[in-house]
Amino acid sequence: MRPLTELFSKLVEKIRGVEYIDEQTLQEISRELQRSLLKADVPLDMVRAFTDTAVRRIREERPPPGIPVKDFVIYVIYQELVKLLGGEAEPDLKLPKRPYVIMLLGVEGSGKTTTAAKIALFYIKRGLKVGVVETDTIRPAAYDQLKQLAERVGARFYGERDGNDAVGIARRGLEQMKGVDLVLVDTAGRHKNEQSLLEEVKAIYDAIKPDEVMLVVDATVGRQAAAQAEAFMKYVPIHSVAITKMDSTARGGGALAAVAKTGARVKFIGVGEGVDEIEPFSPRKFVARVLGMGDLETLVERVKAVFEEEEVLEELESGRLDLLTFKKQIDALLKLGPLSKVLELLPGTLASKISDEQIELSQKNLRRWRAILSSMTEEELRDPSILNASRIRRIAIGAGVTPKDVKDMLKVYESMKKMSKVLRRQYRLGARGVRLQ
Numbered sequence: 001m002r003p004l005t006e007l008f009s010k011l012v013e014k015i016r017g018v019e020y021i022d023e024q025t026l027q028e029i030s031r032e033l034q035r036s037l038l039k040a041d042v043p044l045d046m047v048r049a050f051t052d053t054a055v056r057r058i059r060e061e062r063p064p065p066g067i068p069v070k071d072f073v074i075y076v077i078y079q080e081l082v083k084l085l086g087g088e089a090e091p092d093l094k095l096p097k098r099p100y101v102i103m104l105l106g107v108e109g110s111g112k113t114t115t116a117a118k119i120a121l122f123y124i125k126r127g128l129k130v131g132v133v134e135t136d137t138i139r140p141a142a143y144d145q146l147k148q149l150a151e152r153v154g155a156r157f158y159g160e161r162d163g164n165d166a167v168g169i170a171r172r173g174l175e176q177m178k179g180v181d182l183v184l185v186d187t188a189g190r191h192k193n194e195q196s197l198l199e200e201v202k203a204i205y206d207a208i209k210p211d212e213v214m215l216v217v218d219a220t221v222g223r224q225a226a227a228q229a230e231a232f233m234k235y236v237p238i239h240s241v242a243i244t245k246m247d248s249t250a251r252g253g254g255a256l257a258a259v260a261k262t263g264a265r266v267k268f269i270g271v272g273e274g275v276d277e278i279e280p281f282s283p284r285k286f287v288a289r290v291l292g293m294g295d296l297e298t299l300v301e302r303v304k305a306v307f308e309e310e311e312v313l314e315e316l317e318s319g320r321l322d323l324l325t326f327k328k329q330i331d332a333l334l335k336l337g338p339l340s341k342v343l344e345l346l347p348g349t350l351a352s353k354i355s356d357e358q359i360e361l362s363q364k365n366l367r368r369w370r371a372i373l374s375s376m377t378e379e380e381l382r383d384p385s386i387l388n389a390s391r392i393r394r395i396a397i398g399a400g401v402t403p404k405d406v407k408d409m410l411k412v413y414e415s416m417k418k419m420s421k422v423l424r425r426q427y428r429l430g431a432r433g434v435r436l437q
């Protein structure tokens with residue numbers, strides 16, 4: 001991770017260091033970004049597309065009020081890097097059946113055997129029973145290597161020291177693994193040529209039909225990772241990818257991007273030689289770390305919160321503030337967690353403009369309001385003026401509150417509606433202050 005982190009934290013420092021961002025500095029940032037991505041061995045066409053999009057977004061999009069332009073630039077780069085490396089989705093680590101069988105394959109020395117042991121330990125730590133099967137009959141030391149690793153991490157082991165029938169070993173191995181939750185089948189990387197390697201992999205695949213085929217790629221191959229994936233894909237389906245040795249080269253960035261482009265999903269990254277040096281691959285967390293920004297998550301939440309506020313303000317301005325919008329805002333606030341923290345982060349927010357007496361803003365209040373709003377019909381949410389005493393009683397019963405609670409919430413809603421024009425004006429002024437020239 002170090003090499004990649006160094007590369008990108010320099011870029012972030014540079015952006016933080018500029019006085020303000022005009023067209024010239026934007027071009028400099030773009031060039032620096034290109035240099036960093038190329039050093040990470042990201043394919044050229046992806047680098048071009050990346051910088052074009054990032055620069056266009058920085059030029060065209062307006063930072064939300066209260067967000068400094070520099071933070072916004074970094075935020076855009078963060079978002080685009082996440083897209084480049086596979087998107088927002090978190091890795092799926094669930095094992096949908098028992099036993100779940102993962103077959104590992106990859107070229108010689110890519111890290112298959114080590115990764116098998118690492119994944120075994122990863123799941124053993126989570127309380128599962130794991131077994132490993134060694135089917136490498138080509139390299140004499142393979143059997144001992146995995147057997148020792150299995151002992152070290154506490155996994156069950158099956159192999160045949162002097163065997164030469166990889167397919168048979170795989171079959172017999174699985175038979176030995178009754179009662180195990182996860183089986184990792186390691187395969188050979190060395191063969192007399194690529195063709196025979198691919199054929200053996202296919203033969204084992206056909207014999208055991210694993211639930212998941214995981215390609216193991218060494219990060220130092222950089223963008224060539226895609227070619228490796230494609231070569232194997234012609235023979236067997238590739239369900240997931242592990243990229244090893246991320247600790248030793250910046251080219252891992254290119255490997256990740258190239259793999260993402262093939263549509264395959266990187267599930268784990270290896271970050272050292274130790275058996276515990278493996279991580280599930282989350283593009284979001286990875287990019288935040290590579291950009292050297294501990295506070296990035298906060299920034300992201302902050303930007304999101306402000307955007308959500310902006311959406312509401314737009315509806316306010318257009319006179320469309322109904323209870324549906326109000327509900328949306330409450331849902332958004334509840335999602336953000338402890339309200340006091342959120343309020344500190346929201347510059348010029350709706351909440352801080354409303355006096356304490358008007359609303360006692362607390363998680364509890366918000367939850368109560370959400371319950372009240374959830375007991376209303378769509379018709380009532382769209383047109384609160386139809387709320388009469390009997391409707392209010394029904395809603396209160398549905399939400400487990402008193403009719404007074406319902407009326408209090410409606411008062412808050414009414415005052416927000418009244419304040420909307422004033423707020424909108426202040427909001428516009430605030431926005432102008434940070435606008436990119």
Ligand SMILES: Nc1nc2c(ncn2[C@@H]2O[C@H](COP(=O)(O)OP(=O)(O)OP(=O)(O)O)[C@@H](O)[C@H]2O)c(=O)[nH]1
Nearest residue numbers: 108109110111112113114189244245270271272273
């Ligand atoms: N620094 C570092 N080294 C790693 C990582 N993963 C594996 N290695 C090293 O890479 C070398 C090859 O690893 P193996 O697991 O034997 O690779 P393999 O794919 O099983 O090799 P063959 O079976 O010979 O094809 C070993 O020295 C490992 O310690 C990693 O994430 N970081």
Ligand SMILES: [Mg+2]
Nearest residue numbers: 112113136142
């Ligand atoms: Mg091996």
